[in-house]
Amino acid sequence: MTAPDQFAQLPHGIRLCYRVTGEADAIPVLLVSGMSQDLTTWPQDFVDGLAAQGFRVIQHDNRDIGRSTPMTTRPPTLLHQLTGRARPDAYTLEDMAQDSVALLDHLGVRRAHLIGQSMGGMIAQTVAAHHADRVLTLTSMYSTTGAPGVGGVAWSTKAKIAKRPPHGRAEYIARHLEITAHLAGRRYLIDPVVETANASAAWERRGAAGAAGISRQIQAIQASGDRTKAVSTITAPTLVIHGDRDLIVHPSGGQATADAIAGAQLVSVPGMGHHFAPALVEPLLARITDHLNGSLGPAGRVPEERILERITDHLNGSPGPAGRVPEERSGGGVSRPAAHRLRRNARRTDNTRAVVTGAGSGIGRAFAQELARRGGQVVCADINPETAQETVSLIEAAGGSAIAVKTDVTQEHSVTALADAAQEWFGLPTLVVNNAGIGGGTPVGEGDLEAWSKLLRVNLWGAIVGCHVFLPLLRRSGHGGLINVASAAGYAAAPGMGSYNVSKSGVLTLTETIAAEIADTDLTVTALCPTFVPTNIFAGELMTPEGAVAARRLADRSGSTPESVALAALDGFDRGKLYVMPQLDAKLVWRLKRFAPAIYPTLAHKAVARTMPPAG
Structure with missing residues (x-):
């Protein structure tokens, strides 16, 4: 009562x-x-x-x-x-x-x-x-x-709660049902009858x-x-x-x-x-009651078998009478996956089934190694199978698990074959890192259009193909998500890097679009937007000699490493962040462009002129 x-x-x-x-x-x-x-x-x-x-x-x-x-x-x-x-x-x-x-x-x-x-x-x-x-x-x-x-x-939640306050009882109840369903998630669907009664009671007590x-x-x-x-x-x-x-x-x-x-x-x-x-x-009442009654194990820790018995197995959908686990399930100990789900330091990027493109070097290799350190199984994809295998060897030497797959990210059949290889090895993926990319760029109107086409095919089309092939698999897995490696160039729009800027801007917009499309799911998507990082991206044939030298100089000055950038991205993904700017200059440019758009082009021109003065 x-x-x-x-x-x-x-x-x-x-x-x-x-x-x-x-x-x-x-x-x-x-x-x-x-x-x-x-x-x-x-x-x-x-x-x-x-x-x-x-x-x-x-x-x-x-x-x-x-x-x-x-x-x-x-x-x-x-x-x-x-x-x-x-x-x-x-x-x-x-x-x-x-x-x-x-x-x-x-x-x-x-x-x-x-x-x-x-x-x-x-x-x-x-x-x-x-x-x-x-x-x-x-x-x-x-x-x-x-x-x-x-x-x-989450951004999806901000959009829902930013609406004007409801007017009247009916609108109040409708808004309550909408927001509660969103917050409850897809596993524990709300009972509309119960929630309507709850909203009605709250309205009467407003x-x-x-x-x-x-x-x-x-x-x-x-x-x-x-x-x-x-x-x-x-x-x-x-x-x-x-x-x-x-x-x-x-x-x-x-x-x-x-x-x-x-x-x-x-x-x-x-x-x-x-x-x-x-x-x-019922399961949380049991767990909280244990806590209130002081039913703790040695050193104040809760016995793991009690947590798993009263919560995990119940949540896995097989409760017996009075919410207890059936005898055949409770008699043989607990499964390792169940124990992992309740591990104190668990992160979304722990124990993933991951696919990383461009994993043969640089940021891609750093992603693969860090994911393996976190207990993940990693498919290392690269157009160069030798460097991909080098990454696998490094992971295996450290006690990790990985395989190498030669992949051309610009070709749908190649990325589909990558997805097939991943599923054959570990089942549905839970994390995909679209990292493959090349450097380059000239002022708009200079150079040749074939260079534009090649850079856009790898940097933008490759990300599009990766998302197109893997997003349906991630939806089927029900959790995890995507990390798309964009760049601060995607919003900085620095002069002299036209094709690269456009390609990374496209990756950023692609990621934002996916974020809106998966807002009602348990998936996460993150755009990584670094500035200059010392990798072999500066050695590509699409880089001018002057541009390669200037980019390398800025990368060396940044103090960043592929490892620090990959770590920032994974930690940001764990926190559900849409944008990860791992360096201070990336954050400053982002804010400057948002809050001073009128003067930004002039400032960008002067900054590039100081870094890379025109030849002659």
Whole structure:
């Protein structure tokens, strides 16, 4: 039975709406909801399940949402939100944490277990950091530390939440269904009937603050900045739960949280998005209850067999009575793939089935070697079979697994044969790196068009063919994705490199197009946009002698290596980044062109003139 709404007038003027489920003398558990979510966001089966396990469950509406106090300060402007700058009168996560502590005071609760999801996880972290004596344990669900570069929002999600606020009940429910389905992912589809009822209940409890309240909550997160230092002081036993398909707080946010807290346990749930789906209630309830009861193994670690039994096998779709794994599955130990999916340091680029073109040297070889180091099986494709085999030999000498395949990326039949060879060796690929390319370029109107044609065939057409052949296979695999090696030249448009600029601009646009087309899937695509890197790309016959010398000089000065660039790309792919600019100059050019487009051509001309003055 759903508990009734009650109200607490807190000393600092905030009035919180809350509910309590369970016996009065039971151990208290405080559930902290996420941004824009009221207390009903917690599945009732989860609340009742905790109460049945002997806990007193406290839910509450945060300020500015549901039936709690709507604040009166002005919401942030669009400029504030875009720049991440908070208004001077903004409240912070610390203020919201103080609300939670004051509610515990109101209820006479000395210490409680804290469970927070999303922004609620941030609030719970803040309570655990600044009010350690009030916290028994911390469970942080699909949340982050606020550190830059982790826990980012997917572009597909930004597009959905950027719409104007809904008008009226029907539009509110429709918007809720759209966003919830998007965040839940493709493995745990929402129940429209259940979610319609949830949205209807939330509409009835909607606060007077409305969209302004949600904007102020977003601002509270921005105003709190990077909380890693504070989070690292948490001493409460901590469980971090994060789905590997989270599109609003990237899984790197969960990893960062676990890394910051000494002894924290990270459970990465396969297929879980940013939604507490009904199918996940039973396995996560079991895991969280173990945590609250202190059922830990040696040195505070959770026994792996318990995690795998209660979560992994359940999520793999074969639950027996009462959600238990059938005897024939649970009796023979756990499979290595299942163990890997819950490994603490797992990344998307770990244990991949990868295809890398242009793998015979330079960045391609660096990609292949790093993927093999991460436990992957790597198909090394190159038009030069000898250099591809050299890469394979290097990988095998280091204990890795790889094969070489001669491939002409400009020919569909050759790339199709590559795909066939890969599938015959390891099955469906999970990562494809379209890296093959050549250097070159002259001022527009100079040189010959055959040089343009050859460069475009390799750099652009090769990437198109690679995506055309492999993207359907990646869709069938259901996860992983593409890394397309573009270049800062694709947006820098430096004079004297016409054909190269056009080819890499095409690769960049191709990647952006794919990103839009796969936004509703679990696939990821990344465009790598380096400036100059010391590789043999400068030795091609399409480079002028002057251009080759200047490019080599700039590459040597950059301080970059093929290895550092490949590592940046893989780490960016792990974080779900569409664009990876691995060097400072690549980032500066990107920003300069975006924010000063009128003067950019003149600046580009002067920069090239200083680097490569005209002959004579």
